[in-house]
Amino acid sequence: MSVTAPLGFRAAGVAAGIKGGEARDLALVVNDGPSRAAAGVFTRNRVKAAPVLWSQQVLRGGRVRAVVLNSGGANACTGAPGFQDTHATAEKVGQVLQDSAGEIAVCSTGLIGERLPMDKLLPAIDVAAGQLSRDGGLAAADAIRTTDKVAKIAFRRADGYTIGGMAKGAGMLAPSLATMLCVLTTDADLDSAALDRALRAATAVTFDRLDTDGCISTNDTVLLLASGASGTTPDEAEFTALLTEVCADLTRQLLNDAEGASKTIAIEVVGAASDFDAVTVGRAIARNNLLKCAIHGEDPNWGRVLAAVGSTEAVFEPDKINVAINGVWVCRGGAVGDDRGKVDLSPREVTITVDLSAGPASATVWTTDLTAEYVHENSAYST
Amino acid sequence: MSVTAPLGFRAAGVAAGIKGGEARDLALVVNDGPSRAAAGVFTRNRVKAAPVLWSQQVLRGGRVRAVVLNSGGANACTGAPGFQDTHATAEKVGQVLQDSAGEIAVCSTGLIGERLPMDKLLPAIDVAAGQLSRDGGLAAADAIRTTDKVAKIAFRRADGYTIGGMAKGAGMLAPSLATMLCVLTTDADLDSAALDRALRAATAVTFDRLDTDGCISTNDTVLLLASGASGTTPDEAEFTALLTEVCADLTRQLLNDAEGASKTIAIEVVGAASDFDAVTVGRAIARNNLLKCAIHGEDPNWGRVLAAVGSTEAVFEPDKINVAINGVWVCRGGAVGDDRGKVDLSPREVTITVDLSAGPASATVWTTDLTAEYVHENSAYST
Known part of the structure; x- marks a missing residue:
């Protein structure tokens, strides 16, 4: 279920060969609307990866059509060429969806300081677009794993709407063991300001309070996308409580899968x-x-x-x-x-x-x- | 040589049985003067061990006749009874030296949260007093080891005076792997204000910049005792430079003996x-x-x-x-x-x-x- 639990979302996870093997390493999550209101919170590290810099710009507009995520490389500390790679990735997704690159968020995770193999990544976007489906949530969650032993997904249903999510990483939003990425989706109909308030409130008491090793990642990103497809506009406090439950569920999964932990x-x-x-x-x-x-x-x-x-x-x-x-x-x-x-x-x-x-x-x-x-x-x- | 390298100091290190074996675990360093000017710097941890609270009071007077140090127990988080134990330790040393307890500094290192076995510690002070000698510096340095694999001693001679020192711990003054204790001695004739300035300057660029694991001890203490026995009053800048050399030497020894380190x-x-x-x-x-x-x-x-x-x-x-x-x-x-x-x-x-x-x-x-x-x-x- 994961990010495709709410109405209005399709997802896919494919093997682009970025990791150099058969493992899935590229995920695509698409919001088919009718709304595309969105909010995001990002790492507080001042050394920010290219996809973080890009996605922060995208989120300033309050709208996200799709999120493309890759494991196998963080695209951090890669300079201007690395930022161009992120831009090209968003352009490619915009092209296959016949939409604007300016509403495509990008997330990357993996080793710092290496360029992404764009010759593998860009063609894989075509493949992923061809596999987008309402059942693709688990494959997408699988594709964003790095050292994660298991995929992390969660969802909650309320009266008239649903919240879903996937996450990776054995870390957290601010300090982080490794990069933490999370995409949350809902078919509730809320504007980006309401989503932003709910997201900040929910992450402050969940991901933000997970501290496995005090190391702050360059790539941490949590995105919340609303399709509005349920036609339900929930009470904001009730929505925030449900969103907090989903975040707490994913936080617990991150904690339980933290690198090398026995307690x-x-x-x-x-x-x-x-x-x-x-x-x-x-x-x-x-x-x-x-x-x-x-x-x-x-x-x-x-x-x-x-x-x-x-x-x-x-x-x-x-x-x-x-x-x-x-x-x-x-x-x-x-x-x-x-x-x-x-x-x-x-x-x-x-x-x-x-x-x-x-x-x-x-x-x-x-x-x-x-x-x-x-x-x-x-x-x-x-x- | 160690703390007994400068004129005017005697030391001893004995086995009190605090550690429960034959290993030395109690050290005594005595300043025979004619001066007893002193300075000290202490842990910045707000949870301070009883001997730190005691020695801070002693150092406020700017004079130290002797330092008694034990391994095998930190006497931290032991409440009022623990403070009374430190007080009794200082009283006992004052008694055997026929001097005031108010000029006896106390240092402890070992496990937090346990009372010291005073029935073993107090009699050992008599034994240590009987063994005080100009050759006792190495035995004293040996007695303050906990997980230290080797005793740490250093000294430098200048024109007309000497600085000596001993240290324990695989940590530092502010953040600390384990408790760091250091006693520095000199036969230079400087007042406590000059000693204080020199000590703060020297430790700020040596012990204070050693950070093996970011954990701040409850017991860290660095003391500087001057006997004035050389009759030399050095230039303060020159003295500070030499003191910094001794501290840097001990810092390097602490670093090289840090717990479990391979680099x-x-x-x-x-x-x-x-x-x-x-x-x-x-x-x-x-x-x-x-x-x-x-x-x-x-x-x-x-x-x-x-x-x-x-x-x-x-x-x-x-x-x-x-x-x-x-x-x-x-x-x-x-x-x-x-x-x-x-x-x-x-x-x-x-x-x-x-x-x-x-x-x-x-x-x-x-x-x-x-x-x-x-x-x-x-x-x-x-x-």
Whole structure:
């Protein structure tokens, strides 16, 4: 189902040979309308890949006819020639769809610093266009995988409309393990401003709170396309809630497939003075390599949690922090709490709860452990 | 030689049984004067260990008679009882030296969140006091090791005075892999204000620019003690330069002994708009797990360097960044440069040069690669 779950969308995923094998590496998602309202959020990295620079321009118009995505190359740090490659890709899609290149978004993922093989990519667009169908969502989701072990798709139906989506990457919108790409679709009839508000609200509490290794990609992109084909204009709050559910579902799939991870860790920060503080503290903990190693070793090393909290500027008193690991309050009042021997870290799912005792705000940040497999996978990636 | 290289200092290192074996784990460094001027810099972590809180108070007076250091326990996150343990430790040293506890600095390193075994620690101070000697510098340096494979000592002689030092830890003053402790001694005759200026200047360009894993310890401490026993009052700039040499020597030793590292990486940032920008960019690169994995795999993955640069707020234009890895300019103008196949990453020493083309400032930050051994060592530490 994926991006073709809502009415008005067709998709395809084909093997262009960009990856150099038989694996699918080019996806096309087409919005057949009647609306083509769209919104997007992009990486905050100041070194942005060519497709990000291009798609940001496209989204400024608030309309997207189609998205073309490739794995096998990020087209980042490729200079003006790389941007021309992205432009040529959009022109080609515009040509096969008999539409304007200015409403074609482009996403790429893979190694930084290499030009894309345009001699393989452009002909594959013709092939993909020929295979576009209402059943193509899964093939498209498959084509955007890099180190992803599984394709990530999700959809939710509400009264009168549907939201679908596909994603790739073991990372997130801002910081990112590898490039994270996501295309969300809906047959609801909403204008681009409403879509933008809903998308920013949904991603802020889902993809934005996934932090597997603190590395910010040059290519992260999340697009939301609305066909309006259902004829339903939902209540914006209800739509945002449903969109958040789809994003949360995809976020969980990204987390579960993070490179080399053996544990998924939810860091719940409560008692914070503000949402900002809660996220800041959660992110500092999520990025602490020593803690991530400890969780890998099934060691409830709460001292590393406190050391991470202490590295932030959040509002707290060191002697008022409480920490629970999988429900056992191992640290109370900044010092030794209940018996750490009672903590069971054998399950894959780990929850670390940090009570800052400084206010009413809370947030959950998701991360993974740090493993030898992560090191191996990222040492050998480009060789 | 170590801390006892300058005149006026005695030291000892003994096995108190804190670590639970025969290994030395308690060190004592005594300044016999005639001066006892001193300065100190401490972790910026807001969760500070009891000995840090204590020693900060001591250093406010600008005088230190002795430093007592233990490995085997950090005495961090131990609440009021932990602070009382530190206080009792200082009192005990004051008693055996027939001096004021208020001029006894205390340093601890080891696991966070556990009380120190005072029944072992206090009697060992008597033993250490009995073994104090002008030859005790190496034993003291040995006693403060935790995961350090080797003891770290250094000294430099100038015309009329000497600076010595010992350090432990595979980390740094601000961010830290594990606790970093350092005691520097000199027989130069300088007041505490001059010592403070020299120490801040020296550590800012040495320990402060070592960033092995971005984790900030609760216990980091660097102390500088002056006995004045040489009768020489050196020029402050000359003294600062010599002190910086000693700190740089110890920094290099810490780097070479960093947990699990197989590569030492110097990140030279040039062409920065300010020193702050240069250090910010260097630190962002030093903390990028993906790049650290790539270097481990001997993969000259300059795209990850650019992605790290792009995550900062430093002044730069993405298309004006040049990157060399071990002398090969693999990225020019933010895009592909010379053949990455020419980069030889087989030596242990790796240099990454980043030219921001934004100004005249430069800085070097040192880090290590990320390895499966690092993960193993830090997964198994407390178990």
